[in-house]
Amino acid sequence: xxxxxxxxxxxxxxxxxxxxxxxxxxxxxxxxxxxxxxxxxxxxxxxxxxxxxxxxxxxxxxxxxxxxxxxxxxxxxxxxxxxxxxxxxxxxxxxxxxxxxxxxxxxxxxxxxxxxxxxxxxxxxxxxxxxxxxxxxxxxxxxxxxxxxxxxxxxxxxxxxxxxxxxxxxxxxxxxxxxxxxxxxxxxxxxxxxxxxxxxxxxxxxxxxxxxxxxxxxxxxxxxxxxxxxxxxxxxxxxxxxxxxxxxxxxxxxxxxxxxxxxxxxxxxxxxxxxxxxxxxxxxxxxxxxxxxxxxxxxxxxxxxxxxxxxxxxxxxxxxxxxxxxxxxxxxxxxxxxxxxxxxxxxxxxxxxxxxxxxxxxxxxxxxxxxxxxxxxxxxxxxxxxxxxxxxxxxxxxxxxxxxxxxxxxxxxxxxxxxxxxxxxxxxxxxxxxxxxxxxxxxxxxxxxxxxxxxxxxxxxxxxxxxxxxxxxxxxxxxxxxxxxxxxxxxxx
Amino acid sequence: xxxxxxxxxxxxxxxxxxxxxxxxxxxxxxxxxxxxxxxxxxxxxxxxxxxxxxxxxxxxxxxx
Numbered sequence: 252x253x254x255x256x257x258x259x260x261x262x263x264x265x266x267x268x269x270x271x272x273x274x275x276x277x278x279x280x281x282x283x284x285x286x287x288x289x290x291x292x293x294x295x296x297x298x299x300x301x302x303x304x305x306x307x308x309x310x311x312x313x314x315x316x317x318x319x320x321x322x323x324x325x326x327x328x329x330x331x332x333x334x335x336x337x338x339x340x341x342x343x344x345x346x347x348x349x350x351x352x353x354x355x356x357x358x359x360x361x362x363x364x365x366x367x368x369x370x371x372x373x374x375x376x377x378x379x380x381x382x383x384x385x386x387x388x389x390x391x392x393x394x395x396x397x398x399x400x401x402x403x404x405x406x407x408x409x410x411x412x413x414x415x416x417x418x419x420x421x422x423x424x425x426x427x428x429x430x431x432x433x434x435x436x437x438x439x440x441x442x443x444x445x446x447x448x449x450x451x452x453x454x455x456x457x458x459x460x461x462x463x464x465x466x467x468x469x470x471x472x473x474x475x476x477x478x479x480x481x482x483x484x485x486x487x488x489x490x491x492x493x494x495x496x497x498x499x500x501x502x503x504x505x506x507x508x509x510x511x512x513x514x515x516x517x518x519x520x521x522x523x524x525x526x527x528x529x530x531x532x533x534x535x536x537x538x539x540x541x542x543x544x545x546x547x548x549x550x551x552x553x554x555x556x557x558x559x560x561x562x563x564x565x566x567x568x569x570x571x572x573x574x575x576x577x578x579x580x581x582x583x584x585x586x587x588x589x590x591x592x593x594x595x596x597x598x599x600x601x602x603x604x605x606x607x608x609x610x611x612x613x614x615x616x617x618x619x620x621x622x623x624x625x626x627x628x629x630x631x632x633x634x635x636x637x638x639x640x641x642x643x644x645x646x647x648x649x650x651x652x653x654x655x656x657x658x659x660x661x662x663x664x665x666x667x668x669x670x671x672x673x674x675x676x677x678x679x680x681x682x683x684x685x686x687x688x689x690x691x692x693x694x695x696x697x698x699x700x701x702x703x704x705x706x707x708x709x710x711x712x713x714x715x716x717x718x719x720x721x722x723x724x725x726x727x728x729x730x731x732x733x734x735x736x737x738x739x740x741x742x743x744x
Numbered sequence: 745x746x747x748x749x750x751x752x753x754x755x756x757x758x759x760x761x762x763x764x765x766x767x768x769x770x771x772x773x774x775x776x777x778x779x780x781x782x783x784x785x786x787x788x789x790x791x792x793x794x795x796x797x798x799x800x801x802x803x804x805x806x807x808x
Contacts, residue, residue, distance in 0.1 A: 326759035336800040455797040
């Protein structure tokens with residue numbers, strides 16, 4: 252169980268197509284008849300079917316499946332204090348930023364090019380860079396064209412909600428099964444501190460009046476989607492001192508109206524971005540402040556904790572962005588969709604994730620069985636597949652897991668600058684990595700040098716590469732048992 | 745009597761194009777332009793100029 256039956260990396264790397272197909276066809280039983288389902292026990296099977304390949308709606312899926320955003324909707328009908336509409340940049344990684352806008356025809360070409368190259372691709376989203384429900388004609392044309400060419404791709408949209416009620420029926424008709432609404436407040440007094448203006452019904456509104464209209468439209472839109480059986484995710488930007496405490500109330504409101512997931516994200520407010528908050532010194536929350544709020548919200552609407560706040564033109568697994576490989580100038584004029592690579596990948600994932608789920612369940616039992624009260628925060632370097640398989644120096648982010656008597660759960664991620672570039676480590680980068688790992692007890696990776704390991708130890712963070720290529724949960728379970736002096740379950744059974 | 749777009753500040757989001765009741769705005773070359781022959785400043789149709797009301801950048805869609 253500790254070694255992959257078939258390496259997922261071999262499928263997603265520069266393998267020739269024939270090899271890929273051969274790998275997919277080897278390996279015994281078919282996906283439908285073997286291995287346990289990875290479905291969480293408390294979830295309706297019908298809902299699981301809809302989210303199991305969506306990296307944003309299922310934490311479990313985000314180890315295997317990729318999304319892409321096409322930037323076809325640049326127009327927006329509101330202004331947010333955390334957004335600067337003039338900001339186009341190739342190197343920034345945050346929502347609302349793109350390096351090029353696309354027409355629906357260009358978007359179709361890009362989606363086909365990505366689908367042919369990135370077998371993990373399962374979701375096409377439109378997340379602006381403006382508002383997809385306001386810039387509706389382009390969003391709709393894009394979905395219609397892509398759905399004709401790649402019928403099995405999931406369609407997903409994100410919106411501020413103001414224009415959402417106008418298109419709820421069309422979204423349902425077009426099989427857009429996942430909709431994200433950004434809701435930062437349910438109190439217009441607070442909203443007035445976040446939104447300077449909205450454009451609605453052919454005029455501009457400001458202040459509390461603007462926030463009240465936006466709030467009413469957001470609630471109506473959410474209710475309409477719930478009534479139509481569309482899965483909704485609510486994104487909330489956590490703005491310390493403005494709406495941080497208030498998000499508890501937001502969580503209650505959206506849960507009552509049927510929201511499937513609530514995603515609380517930290518404000519990004521670098522002055523260099525030129526946003527109102529950036530320029531006025533409004534700070535974002537620290538990683539541990541965000542976690543504290545998320546912990547407080549547990550028990551309400553189910554939380555998404557694996558969001559990476561991606562760009563409006565992101566491509567790839569959530570923790571990576573391959574968008575720069577697929578700019579228009581690199582895509583041929585004529586492209587035709589070849590389904591085989593994606594299909595082969597799915598077959599292999601279906602088998603591998605059954606095995607992963609069994610390993611995960613076992614590891615969680617190990618942790619629960621340890622009648623310890625200990626709590627461990629573990630940062631894992633991974634490049635996908637749910638395994639500890641990235642070198643410390645190559646990691647651009649660490650996935651954070653919490654092991655406690657309740658089990659093992661994914662609780663967030665920490666972005667870092669790569670420590671190792673061109674073969675040697677950068678001391679300045681290491682300081683940044685250590686700062687980003689605040690509050691972490693142990694780092695797990697496939698490989699780490701003695702020097703960074705010693706520096707981490709000095710900072711009170713232990714690091715180990717003893718669990719390289721194991722499933723993340725298996726590694727954490729073993730570590731937890733060792734840490735708190737309990738024998739692994741297998742030994743006592 | 746017409747409005748104009750300050751090209752250097754325009755983000756090319758295109759919101760003005762579909763809000764214009766007179767179809768006076770189109771994308772030409774690298775930028776959106778307002779046809780002064782067609783622009784009515786929304787008089788008789790709306791209380792405020794639609795292009796200027798929806799434009800995300802201050803002082804970018806202004807009287808010509």
